[in-house]
Amino acid sequence: MMVGRTEIEVVSATGSAAAAQPLLPLPTRRFVIARRLLRNRLAVLGLLVLAALMAICFSAPLWLPYEHVLTQVRDATFAPPSAAALFGRDEFGRDAFARAVYGGRISLWVSLGSAIMATAIGTLLGMLAGYFGGWIDAIIDRIIELFLTLPFLLLLILAAAVVRPSTTSILLILGFFGWAVLARIVRGEFIAARQRDYILAAEVVGCSWPRVAIRHMLPNVMAPIIVAGTLLFAGNITAEAAISFLGLGIQPPTPSWGNMLTNAQDYVISSPFLAIFPGLLILITVLCVNLLGDGLRDALDPRLRL
Amino acid sequence: MGRYIIRRLLQAVLLLVGISVIVFGMIHLAPGNAAEFALGSRANEADILRLQHYLGLDKPWYQQYFQLMGQWLRGNLGTSIIQERPVASILLERLPRTAELLGGSIVLSLLIALPIGVISAVRQYSISDHIVTVLSFLGISVPSFWLGIILILLFAVDLHWLPTGGTETVGQGFNLVDHLKHLAMPLLVLTLIRTAGWSRYLRSSMLEVLGQDYVRTAKAKGLTARVVLFRHSLRNAIMPIITLLGLSLPDMVGGAIITEQVFNWNGLGQLTVTATTQRDIPVIMALVMLSGIAIVAGNLLADLLYGVVDPRIKLH
Numbered sequence: 001m002m003v004g005r006t007e008i009e010v011v012s013a014t015g016s017a018a019a020a021q022p023l024l025p026l027p028t029r030r031f032v033i034a035r036r037l038l039r040n041r042l043a044v045l046g047l048l049v050l051a052a053l054m055a056i057c058f059s060a061p062l063w064l065p066y067e068h069v070l071t072q073v074r075d076a077t078f079a080p081p082s083a084a085a086l087f088g089r090d091e092f093g094r095d096a097f098a099r100a101v102y103g104g105r106i107s108l109w110v111s112l113g114s115a116i117m118a119t120a121i122g123t124l125l126g127m128l129a130g131y132f133g134g135w136i137d138a139i140i141d142r143i144i145e146l147f148l149t150l151p152f153l154l155l156l157i158l159a160a161a162v163v164r165p166s167t168t169s170i171l172l173i174l175g176f177f178g179w180a181v182l183a184r185i186v187r188g189e190f191i192a193a194r195q196r197d198y199i200l201a202a203e204v205v206g207c208s209w210p211r212v213a214i215r216h217m218l219p220n221v222m223a224p225i226i227v228a229g230t231l232l233f234a235g236n237i238t239a240e241a242a243i244s245f246l247g248l249g250i251q252p253p254t255p256s257w258g259n260m261l262t263n264a265q266d267y268v269i270s271s272p273f274l275a276i277f278p279g280l281l282i283l284i285t286v287l288c289v290n291l292l293g294d295g296l297r298d299a300l301d302p303r304l305r306l
Numbered sequence: 307m308g309r310y311i312i313r314r315l316l317q318a319v320l321l322l323v324g325i326s327v328i329v330f331g332m333i334h335l336a337p338g339n340a341a342e343f344a345l346g347s348r349a350n351e352a353d354i355l356r357l358q359h360y361l362g363l364d365k366p367w368y369q370q371y372f373q374l375m376g377q378w379l380r381g382n383l384g385t386s387i388i389q390e391r392p393v394a395s396i397l398l399e400r401l402p403r404t405a406e407l408l409g410g411s412i413v414l415s416l417l418i419a420l421p422i423g424v425i426s427a428v429r430q431y432s433i434s435d436h437i438v439t440v441l442s443f444l445g446i447s448v449p450s451f452w453l454g455i456i457l458i459l460l461f462a463v464d465l466h467w468l469p470t471g472g473t474e475t476v477g478q479g480f481n482l483v484d485h486l487k488h489l490a491m492p493l494l495v496l497t498l499i500r501t502a503g504w505s506r507y508l509r510s511s512m513l514e515v516l517g518q519d520y521v522r523t524a525k526a527k528g529l530t531a532r533v534v535l536f537r538h539s540l541r542n543a544i545m546p547i548i549t550l551l552g553l554s555l556p557d558m559v560g561g562a563i564i565t566e567q568v569f570n571w572n573g574l575g576q577l578t579v580t581a582t583t584q585r586d587i588p589v590i591m592a593l594v595m596l597s598g599i600a601i602v603a604g605n606l607l608a609d610l611l612y613g614v615v616d617p618r619i620k621l622h
Contacts, residue, residue: 150598162332261451264455283452
């Protein structure tokens, strides 16, 4: 794996430039981080399983027609898992496997999209507060505190009641209410980075503030942002599933992992498989994201020797 | 110290006012209102409008907001539109149910997480540490409502040990053993999930302390492992738990909502879901304020305790 390595040139002791020759290929930081992440077996496992799940769910339209999600087979309600319907059939005789795959598409898209949105909002507000300080920081910090104090799930329930629940609206709600923790982290990092000499240097040579903040400071605080963003993704999978489970999120007949469990509880005595599979998928996905996030945290930790 | 507390309390009041405005505004943006839910789906348009007018639901939202705030300031939480009873008595009826669930799970989680965290830190990378790590990752990742359903399947459906839900067997009146049997599963769900997070947190905090110079010094001067562990390390490692307790409160509110719904536990969490779907504004607002106050108070208390436990920290 030679990509990602730079070569340093060592000037010989005599000082003649002609004697310079490449001696040690020194690994770049990105390469080192990747190598450290790959050495963490649990993180790699998480990454692989997550990639596989995403590939299966997002490629579904190519190999599994959407009709399977909605088609009701009247004489096969509650049919146990079989070759025809891997996860069995639900109370309407619909194929639970097809619903899980298409539900996964929605659950993954909503939680990933909202995590990206929350990360963007949190980074922007945390950056502004940490860079400028003063009254800008005072205002943003109050808003962060407000959003941290509001009970997240209660807010989601209310918000889901306000807007007609749809894939997009749930994504926007999760993204809009989920950024506060990340903003607080980014703010702290920027306040710390603000004190460094290289920032002063950048300002002295006349860089504009967006250039200083984005080109010089942001790359140095990327590590905690990536880790917090990953954990947001994990949290949003559970949050989406929870509000859909309560009947306030993604609305049937559109499947999501959460709303597949809503009715499954009523039939858990006769058809436990309807409850087991969607929940297992949520558990596996969140577990993989958490393992990956943990691995990233270790790999990106600047205090650990490269 | 006194000035610090006063400033924090003033901030808390502002924060709560902010929350009340946001939530009140959100309820008013929601389609449907309590009058429709109170009269049912077969009510005619004129009756709904008359009830709306009677309840004052047709006034502009800010007038309704100030009316409710006025009531609150006079010590009256208002009347539930759907249940037609004072909100205060509804809350008092539900509060003990949620308190025993949350209180019990906090105590149990601490009792379990503390030894687990210490052992896996002291024996880092041992087999027991690896097992704890795997289990706590599972515990952090499992959705609470699904864990609840699986436990129902196991303990109620297969083994017939415990009832599937509710707070007591209907028609038997109150009976402590019966009540505890109903409490067991929701308590288990909340405890398992919280223990997973806390033991992991305690492990890393303990590891950090064990790497400190003063621990090495204590060992070097010949103190027994027990003294080093309990008197020198654990006392410092426990500190983050205080913050953690304060910070866990918003999660606990959410956890209670979901778990109570799964186990049909008639506490405040379940009330939150029904009141929201019915748009029972006085009840929703009271619940939001209650959890807001709990969270703000929890955070303030955690900060104060932190200052008491660790003399290095100055509050200003």
